[in-house]
Amino acid sequence: MIGFPSTDRREVYKFLAPSLRDTESKEDFKMPAQYMFKDIPGEIEEGVDAVAVTLDNMDRYGVAQGLINVGNETRDEPRRAITAHPDRFLGLVDVDPRQGMDAVRKIRKYHDEFGIVAVSSFPSGCETAINAAAYYPVYATCAELGLPIFLTAGVPGPRVPLGPQRVEYLDEICWFFPELTVVMRHGADPWTELAVKLMLKWPNLYYSTSAFAPKHYPKAIIDYANTRGADKVLYAGYFPAGLTYERIMTEMPTIGLKDEVWPKFLRGNAAKILGLSS
Secondary structure: OOOOOOOOHHHHOHHHHHHOOOHHHHHHOOOOOHHHOOOOOOOOOOOOOHHHHHHHHHHHOOOOOEEEEOOOOOOOHHHHHHHHOOOOEEEEEEOOHHHOHHHHHHHHHHHHHHOOOEEEEOHHHHOOOOOOHHHHHHHHHHHHHOOOEEEEOOOOOOOOOOHHHOOOHHHHHHHHOOOOOEEEEOOOOOOHHHHHHHHHHOOOEEEEOOOOOHHHOOHHHHHHHOOOOOOOEEOOOOOOOOOOHHHHHHHHHHOOOOOOOHHHHHHHHHHHHHOOOO
């Protein structure tokens, strides 16, 4: 997953503002999980083309394609990027299950208009548990359309309650929707050993490394990728939300994957999940 730099980070995370209560998050942070990152990528100046900046970073660090949120209607960059560079960008749409049938219609709209290849959601940000009834229409729609859903799992970075993102809730979803592909994102921490157990149990459950610098990838996940989980773990970055590509690519060679796992981790598993040619 990838994004586009902005002139004002606070505007990007405005959707989360009603859920934030502490003064530091509301007044001091430029992004709600800023306490977790040393040097977040900088903002851009007015007039700078954000799409060009992202493409330049992708070219410089050998990133062939990026998954972007075309459903963010507060910015035109994602839709402009996927229209102008369909070979470089793939679309997903982020949904809030509290919107009920509007969330379902949103998925169908962007599937029809932009050919999205995935859906994502932030349960703690939506104050809705992964296994809540409100999510079931979203899951059913994804299963019907053959779209994987990326769900934030584990303790959230922003200072909002972790309850909605408890990893054990994924057990119920993978059981009830065997045709649905579910991808954990943003860590599943501190329940990574449970995440591994569930991936062993359910063929439709995967793990992506989004929001973590490579040197902080959980040991349980790397061990799993090097053994029975070579087909279940996929790379996901965090540019420009919290990590620069320079940091990601500098640290990447140190994570300890076996040689034969790298192609699957960097592209093969994502290509399979997203229905791309490998």
